[in-house]
Amino acid sequence: MEHKITVVGIGPGSPEYLLPVAKKVLDAAKVLVGSGRALKAFAPPGCQTKIIDKDIAGVLAFIRERLAETDVVVMVSGDPGFYSMLTALRNEYLPEIITVIPGISAIQLAFARLALPWQEAQLVSLHGRELGGADVGYYSGRKLAFLTDGQHDPGYIARMLVKTGWPAAAKTILCSNLSYDDEKIVRLTLGEAADSTGFTNCIMVVMA
Numbered sequence: 553m554e555h556k557i558t559v560v561g562i563g564p565g566s567p568e569y570l571l572p573v574a575k576k577v578l579d580a581a582k583v584l585v586g587s588g589r590a591l592k593a594f595a596p597p598g599c600q601t602k603i604i605d606k607d608i609a610g611v612l613a614f615i616r617e618r619l620a621e622t623d624v625v626v627m628v629s630g631d632p633g634f635y636s637m638l639t640a641l642r643n644e645y646l647p648e649i650i651t652v653i654p655g656i657s658a659i660q661l662a663f664a665r666l667a668l669p670w671q672e673a674q675l676v677s678l679h680g681r682e683l684g685g686a687d688v689g690y691y692s693g694r695k696l697a698f699l700t701d702g703q704h705d706p707g708y709i710a711r712m713l714v715k716t717g718w719p720a721a722a723k724t725i726l727c728s729n730l731s732y733d734d735e736k737i738v739r740l741t742l743g744e745a746a747d748s749t750g751f752t753n754c755i756m757v758v759m760a
C-alpha cells in the first residue's frame with residue numbers, strides 16, 4: 553500500500569486558531585514533522601517526531617524513509633499554500649499522495665486584527681528570501697504585507713521602502729507573535745519603524 557503525506561496548516565500558533573479537522577489529523581498522527589514549538593504544542597503522546605530545521609534536505613530524507621512504512625503528517629505554520637514546505641514536497645511527490653489541510657495564515661490574522669480587508673493588498677515574503685523582482689513601489693492607496701525574518705525584519709524593510717520612494721511618514725503596523733499571549737500590534741511611521749528592533753515573528757503591513 554502506498555503511504556500518504558498530510559500537510560496540515562496549524563494557523564498562527566495558538567491552539568484556538570487550529571481548525572477542528574487539523575486537530576483530528578494531528579491527534580491521530582503516528583509520525584509528525586514540524587517546528588520545535590509546534591511539536592511541543594500539538595504532538596500526541598507516543599508519536600514519532602522530527603523537527604523542521606535549516607537542514608530541509610535532512611527533513612525530506614526523514615519523510616521519505618518513514619513513508620516507506622507509514623503515513624507522515626507535516627505541520628506548517630499558517631496556511632500550507634502560502635510559503636511553506638508544501639512547495640518542496642510537491643517538487644518530490646505527486647499530488648495523489650499529498651492531502652492538504654488548510655490553516656489560517658498569519659497574514660489573515662494580521663488584517664483581521666486591523667479590521668482591514670486584504671483583497672487588494674500585495675503580499676510579499678522576505679522570510680528566508682530576497683525581494684527579487686517584486687514590485688513594492690509607492691503609490692497612493694497601496695497596501696503591502698510582508699512575511700519577515702530575523703535578517704529581513706521590519707527595520708530592514710522600512711529602510712528599503714524609504715530608499716525606493718515611500719514617504720517616511722507612511723503608516724506601518726507591526727503584528728508580532730499573533731495569537732500568542734505575547735502578541736504585539738505596534739503602529740508606527742516607516743521612519744520610526746526603520747529604527748525598530750526585536751520584531752522577529754512578525755507580519756509588517758504598510759499603507760500609503
Ligand SMILES: C[S@@+](CC[C@H](N)C(=O)[O-])C[C@H]1O[C@@H](n2cnc3c(N)ncnc32)[C@H](O)[C@@H]1O
Pocket residue numbers: 564565628629630631632633634635636656657658659679698699700701727728729730731732752753754755
Ligand atoms: C515560512 S513563513 C510561513 C507563512 C505561513 N505559511 C502563513 O500562511 O502564515 C513564516 C513567517 O510567517 C509569519 N508568521 C508566522 N506565524 C506568525 C505569527 N504567529 N505572528 C506573526 N507572524 C507570523 C512571520 O513573518 C514568519 O517569519
